[in-house]
Amino acid sequence: MNGMKTTMLLATLTALFMALGYTLGGSGGAVIALLAAAGMNLFTFWNADKIVLRMHDAREVDAQSAPDFYNLVRDLAQRAQLPMPRVYIIDQDAPNAFATGRNPQNAAVAATSGLLATLSRDEVAGVMAHELGHVQNRDTLIMTMVATIAGAISMLANFGLFFRGGDRESGHANMIASLMAVVVAPFAAMIVQMAISRTREYGADRAGAEISGDPHALASALAKIAGQAQRIPNPVAERNPAAAQLYIVPTHVSELFSTHPATEKRIAALQDMAAQMGAPAMTSAARASALSPAAPPPRRRSALDPHGR
Structure with a gap:
């Protein structure tokens, strides 16, 4: 059901792109828009992960360069019965993480050094399990494709505002069509993009x-990340606002225009899930790690901090 809904929403975005092309260039414009959408999807299919990782200056790590973090992701991937993804660290203070790749066999997960330094081991496990959940559900490719088409709709609409032609007999109709192209199409694309991502x-x-195996740890991580995401600058998201939708918690975006549900609602849903699983609420200091045999003693920084801060 979720896959069918996503397919319908993607088809809606493509139809919007074609309608905008028709408004600006007639039947020929619609054909060009369809070909452009197909070309963008094909390019994104093969290159999405490379584009995203290069955008963030992410560096790949392995069992020798970041053993704690790499082994944690490996254990989670085994639990999820997924192929081992490539693992990256982004040298950035803002705590966040994302997943990318066209399928589970070509997936990559990345976390910022700020996230590894801020969260406990259990919380990092919850965050990376969330990203592997995206890989498992094959979300990473879909969301990148949606963002690409939605961005193209907005760009084409802005182009049409300045270059649309017409004659005096159809001037009024052209004005209405231009208004629809510039205002309605990008707004509709944004709504569809948000609907897919929030779901x-x-x-x-x-x-x-x-x-x-620990909804409380993920809920705790979301609360910590949300508290710092609005306070610590994220240079990549500031340069490329579309990148905000990749993160587990978007940065500097109002709830109305966010591609993610409100963090409070996500935490409430996780708490409900924990209750259904019969998991008792515990503090992070008392919670035993889901991936280690015993709980480590309370400490002021994460054991996964690659820089030892």
Whole structure:
């Protein structure tokens, strides 16, 4: 059902792109828009992960360069019965993480050094399990494709505002069509993009809680990340606002225009899930790690902090 809904929403975005092309260039414009949408989807299919990782200056790590973090992701991938993804660290203070790749066999997960330094081991496990949930649900490719088409609709609409032609007999109709192209189409694309992403964030939260076995840890991580995401600058998101939708918690975006549900609602859903699983609420200091035999003593920084801060 979720896959069918996503397919319908993607088809709606493509139809909007074609309608905008028709408004600006007639039947020829619609054909060009369809070909452009197909070309963008094909390019994104093969290159989405490379584009995103290069955008963030992410560096790949392995069992030798970041053993704690790499082994944690490996254990979670085994629990989820997924191929081992490539693992990256982004040298950035803002705590966040994302997943990318066209399928589970070509997936990559990344976390910022700020996230590894801020969260406990259990919380990092919850976050990375959430990202593996996106991989498991095949969200990463879909969301990148949606963002690409939605961005193209907005760009084409802005282009049409300045270059649309017409004659005096159809001037009024052209004015209305231009208004529709510039205002309605980008807004509709934004709504469809948000609908897809919000649905899938709830799905990834649920999958992540199941993979890690600890909904409370993911809920705690979301609260910590949200508290700092609006306070610590994220240079990549500031340069490329579309990148905000990739993160587990978007940065500097109002709830109305966010591609993610409100963090409070996600935490409430995870708490409900924990109650259904019979998991008692515990503090992070008392919670035993889902991936280690015993709980580590309370400490001021994460054991996964790659820089030892």
